Structures are given as structure tokens and as C-alpha cells.
Amino acid sequence: MDRGIExxxxxxxxxxxxxxxxxxxxxxxxxxxxxxxRLVSIESKSYICPKFMGVPDIVRAAIPHLPPILDTxxxxxxxxxxxxxxIIKVGRLFNARDKHIRQAYHHACQELKFCRALAGQGCTMAxxxxxxxxxxxxxxxxxxxxxxxxxxxxxxxxxxxxxNIINRLRNMGCKVLLPEALERLSVETEAATMPKRVFxxxxxxxxxxxxxxxxxxxxxxxxxxxxxxxxxxxxIGEIIERKLxxxxxxxxxxxxxxxxxxxxxxxxxxxxxxxxxxxxxENNLPAHG
Amino acid sequence: xxxxxxxxxxMHIAIKSLLEGLRLEVIPPPPISKKTLELGIKHSPEFACxxxxxxxxxxxxxxxxxxDTIIMAGGWGPxxxxxxxxxxxxxxxxxxxxxxxxxxxxPDSKLSELLKQIKALGENVSFWEFIRTVKxxxxxxxxxxxxxxxxEHILPRxxxxxxxxxxxxxxxxxxxxARNRNEVDKAVxxxxxxxxxxxxxxxxxxxxxxxxxxxxxxxxSANYNIANYIARLNAEVTRSIYTSExxxxxxxxxxxxKSNHRYILKTSKPYLNYAVGxxxxxxxxxxxxxxxxxxxxxxxxxxxxxxPEIVAQSVLGQVSSKENIPCMTLWFDEHSxxxxxxxxxxxxxxxxxxxxxxxxxxx
Numbered sequence: 001m002d003r004g005i006e007x008x009x010x011x012x013x014x015x016x017x018x019x020x021x022x023x024x025x026x027x028x029x030x031x032x033x034x035x036x037x038r039l040v041s042i043e044s045k046s047y048i049c050p051k052f053m054g055v056p057d058i059v060r061a062a063i064p065h066l067p068p069i070l071d072t073x074x075x076x077x078x079x080x081x082x083x084x085x086x087i088i089k090v091g092r093l094f095n096a097r098d099k100h101i102r103q104a105y106h107h108a109c110q111e112l113k114f115c116r117a118l119a120g121q122g123c124t125m126a127x128x129x130x131x132x133x134x135x136x137x138x139x140x141x142x143x144x145x146x147x148x149x150x151x152x153x154x155x156x157x158x159x160x161x162x163x164n165i166i167n168r169l170r171n172m173g174c175k176v177l178l179p180e181a182l183e184r185l186s187v188e189t190e191a192a193t194m195p196k197r198v199f200x201x202x203x204x205x206x207x208x209x210x211x212x213x214x215x216x217x218x219x220x221x222x223x224x225x226x227x228x229x230x231x232x233x234x235x236i237g238e239i240i241e242r243k244l245x246x247x248x249x250x251x252x253x254x255x256x257x258x259x260x261x262x263x264x265x266x267x268x269x270x271x272x273x274x275x276x277x278x279x280x281x282e283n284n285l286p287a288h289g
Numbered sequence: 290x291x292x293x294x295x296x297x298x299x300m301h302i303a304i305k306s307l308l309e310g311l312r313l314e315v316i317p318p319p320p321i322s323k324k325t326l327e328l329g330i331k332h333s334p335e336f337a338c339x340x341x342x343x344x345x346x347x348x349x350x351x352x353x354x355x356x357d358t359i360i361m362a363g364g365w366g367p368x369x370x371x372x373x374x375x376x377x378x379x380x381x382x383x384x385x386x387x388x389x390x391x392x393x394x395x396p397d398s399k400l401s402e403l404l405k406q407i408k409a410l411g412e413n414v415s416f417w418e419f420i421r422t423v424k425x426x427x428x429x430x431x432x433x434x435x436x437x438x439x440x441e442h443i444l445p446r447x448x449x450x451x452x453x454x455x456x457x458x459x460x461x462x463x464x465x466x467a468r469n470r471n472e473v474d475k476a477v478x479x480x481x482x483x484x485x486x487x488x489x490x491x492x493x494x495x496x497x498x499x500x501x502x503x504x505x506x507x508x509x510s511a512n513y514n515i516a517n518y519i520a521r522l523n524a525e526v527t528r529s530i531y532t533s534e535x536x537x538x539x540x541x542x543x544x545x546x547k548s549n550h551r552y553i554l555k556t557s558k559p560y561l562n563y564a565v566g567x568x569x570x571x572x573x574x575x576x577x578x579x580x581x582x583x584x585x586x587x588x589x590x591x592x593x594x595x596x597p598e599i600v601a602q603s604v605l606g607q608v609s610s611k612e613n614i615p616c617m618t619l620w621f622d623e624h625s626x627x628x629x630x631x632x633x634x635x636x637x638x639x640x641x642x643x644x645x646x647x648x649x650x651x652x
Contacts, residue, residue: 009599009603011593012603050565050597051600053566054561054565196372198372229336231595234338237334238376
């Protein structure tokens, strides 16, 4: 993390700094190639974010003495017919035959499906990957609250970026509902209720998930984990907050802090508030005194 | 229907004449002031970029003056600007304002679509009247720009800097008031001559390229008028973006004026190889271009957390060392003091001057 912060321009967002830290670590290891795809768009007519689109250039400018970078452009906002060709091009660098490359691609797609199915059952993507690799993880515990946690995958599931927020919530006796566990279709339908289509893939997913969770009775509260300096989040967070006026909602912005107490205190307070609300409601008292 | 729109530099002069030509009642927001910014900051999301905050301030002030329709531009990302209108509508609705918001969007930069949307606003306007209005607005836009460029040229060279700025301001007012082409032309000529007559000093003039995000460059109150501040330090500022060029490149598809937009995009290679939204790529391309035209230095400006500009800034360091040109980046947000910015600019200009002297001695 510290090495990334050193290399990055001050204003970049936190995940990108961590990313640069990873690259610096890797660059020291005598690699033949470094694979940094340029993720422009992973869906038609949507983008991820400008920073993703410039990542290979940022890396090149920030870190000297790099191994050759494979910066395949992944852009299917208009058409997806180049994607397969690009995959084959990358494969050819390793002297593989086209047929093998195709097989490998299909195999990868299947494994990804399996992984997603695991994530759908309530574990995080990081945990799903661990299960997929053959580890056993036990996440069932006694819970009385169900909290929806939203955030971009790269920050939410990275234990050091998100300061392990998911496990912290679990230890506080909450069941965590993640966007991956929601049905894709219902998320998209909710997102489509926005007056203008959100053109960030992740942003749209967040808006849809938030609105969907807000409608469900079994979700007690929603937490949005945003990163400091994230452009889309500054808009999306605002919209969600305004749409969910009468829901329990908390926006947490994470940054280069190293102190965890602030986060823990806020999470505890949020949970306590939800629990008290539940008790008060059972006594049939009005929620606002 | 009383229409208002957000400010962006001197664009309001052209927009106003366009809308008035469509027989609409226009209530432009009052000039951006400290109060505008305060209103905007109070009601906008904390991490949103500065233009959104100023927009909100503009709208609130205009709505308070009786406007009931807002015209706002849109877009399809990946820059945040494309979602501005939506967030702004939510914010103003929650504040209890009643208004109608018209979002002008040009899908894939198709001019015909945009013109249709604008024309739909006008009531009882014939096609020819509409075309004439558009042309007239374009004329005013160019007139304003002629003044802007003149000021950029004169301000560093004259000894009467306050006077030059006054003439310029007066010129803008005259163009705004002008009712036909002749009056516009007359206003331009008078003011250009007045500026030419100002006494000059013979000192050395540095050349500075000003690059960055479009709104911050065009709107002086979003950059604390640093263009004029630099000019007062006897350095000539060339902006990377002029309104008419932008309109020409993005709305008219480069048809009206010859432009170097394509060339600029090309020069951004190999530093930045892909469009990153906003003007990120143009920023890098212009930086390279300024360096090759032997400018003395580059100042990049942008609103804090602007995504495309951050990408550009990350790459600019490399441009600076390879093309051998000093670069400085300034981010603008809710500061209220200008002393910090001014000190940094002064130091930057002093450094450039010293560098120039050293090179001359070495020769």
C-alpha cells in the first residue's frame, strides 16, 4: 500500500494506489510479461471509469523499469467481436495453438460461472475463489440482522482496502447481503427505473442493488462502501442517499487511514441503531418518538 | 416559460442571444460570485467535482429570480458530466423548487439531433429564422473570442493592465447588448483599437500553455482567474480550449473552421494511448504540442477529483521529462483564498524566467 502511495499522483483514488503498489511488487520479480488489460467497457454502452481506461499508461508513467506490458484493450461498448480475437492474440504470445486458446477460454468461462454461483450463496467473491481453490470456509453463524453491503468489487472484497468490513459485520452478528447474491434481472429492472440510464457498469449495479434491497423486507439496513476520490461514487452515492430517504443507510468512505477504530465505531453504532429500532417497533411505539 | 442555463465563461452571451432569437424569455443566472459557490457547496455532494457545485449555485440563484425552466447539457460518459443533470434535478427537487429541466443531448455527437432539440424549445419560429439565430449566436461567440484572444495578447505586454481588463469587460457588455451584426462588429473594432493603443513595455514575454478540464479553463471564477494573474506576471497565456473550437469540433464535426483536433489527439501518443473521457487525451496532446512549439511552461488546471485529468496528470510527468518542458498542476476546489495559488504561480514563473536567463548565458 505504501509503495503504491509513493508512486501515485496525490489525487488518484485509493484502489489505484493499491494497484500501483501491486505492480511495483510484481515488477521486482523478473517477469517476462505483465498483463494489464485496458478495461474500457465490459458491457454494451457502458463504461467502467476513466481511470481504468488509462491504467496501462499511468503504470508506464509512474513506475520505471517495467517488463513488457500486455495492454489488451477490452471494449465491448459498441461490439464484442474483437474480444475473442484479442484473447487469441494474447494466447499466441505464449505459442499456444488457436484451438487450445479457445478451449482454455471456455474452461475459464465455466469456472467463472461456478465461482459466481458460490458467491450467489452469500459468500464474498474472495471467499468464493478460496472455496474454488479447494479451501473450506464456514460462514454460518447466529445472526439477527441482515445488512446489505454495496461497493465496487475491487475495494469491497479486498480485505486491506475495505478494512475487512464484511467480516467485521459478521462478527457483530449480522448477515451480509452482497450485490453478487442478488438476482441479476431484478437488479437491472430496478436500475432501469432511473430517469437516465447510468452509464457506469458498476454504478448501475450499485443503484439497482440499492433500490432492490430497499424494497425487500428482510434487509434491515444498507451500507455503501465508497472510495475516497472515486468519481462515479460521488454521484451514485448521492443519488442512492436521496432515493433511500426513509431507509437505514450509511455511506462509508474509505481512504488511506490505518486506524480501524473510526470504522468499527460507526459499524457498531449502525448495528445498535438497527437493533433498537427493531425492539421499538415490536413494542408498537412510533419510530420517531 | 422563463429559461435559465448554467454559466460557462463568456458562453452566456451567445446562448442568451440564441434563446432570445427563439423568442424565449431568458433569465441568465447572476454572475458567479462567492455566494453562488457557497450555495452550490452547501447543497452538492461533497466529493462531486467543482463544476457541479457552481451549476447548482447558478440554478438556485436563477430559480430564485423567477426562472422556471433549466437548460442543461448532457452526455454519455465516462466522465461524470453526463450524469450532472440527473443529480442536479434530484438536488433541486429536494430543495423544493418547481421547474422543468431540459437536457440537451447529442447522441454520438449528431448535430442534427441537437439542433432539433434546440428548435423544439422555440415557439413559433420558422426554420429560416432559426438558422439565422444560430448563425447570429455563432457570430457573437466568435466576437467574444476575438476579444478574449486580444486580451491574452495585450495584457502581458501593456503597462496599464487594469485599463486593459476594463476595456475587455466593457467590450463584453457591448457585445451582449448589441442587437445586430453591425453593432457586434462595431463593438469589437472599438475595443480592439482601444486595447492596441495602450502603452507597452519592452520586457521579455514568457509563453505559457494553459491546459486541462474545459470548464475550469473557460470559467474564470472556477480558476480564480489565473489566466489573467499569469498574464499580469508578463507571461502570455495560450489556452488549449476556446469555446468556438470546442463547438466546432464536438458539435459541428469540424466543418466550420479548420481544426487541429485530430492532430492533437495524435500527439498524445505514446504517452496516453486511449481516450479516457472528458478532455484527458486532449490535455496530454496539447501539452506535447505546446512543448514542441517551444513554450516556456505548462500549467494544467482541473477541478479536484476530475477523473480524466487525474489520468492526464499521471502521464504529464513523463511528458515533462521527455519533451523537456516544465509542468505544473493546480486543482481547484472550494478554496476561498487566492494567495496560495498566486504564490505558487509566481514561483513557477520566476523559475521559468531564471531558466531562460541561464540558457541564454550558457549560449
